[in-house]
Amino acid sequence: MHNKEYLAAAARAVAEQLTEAPDIYVALDPDVADYMGAFTEDAIVLADMIEDALLTINGEAEVLYEERR
DSSP states (O other), X not given: OOHHHHHHHHHHHHHHHHHHOTTSOOOOOHHHHHHTTXXXXXXXXXXXXXXXXXXXXXXXXXXXXXXXX
């Protein structure tokens, strides 16, 4: 079984367990938890910084995208 198939199967198994008994504690492999979206990436990337630099707020508090050339 390939890694992605394993992760999907493990995620389905966990979801089924929690559906049947929502109050139980299910220990997860960190890779399975990551696959299920437990860990979010909060770091900012250069593309976000550039996009934010192109946003401005006008006098009516509207956010505008200003493409600069």
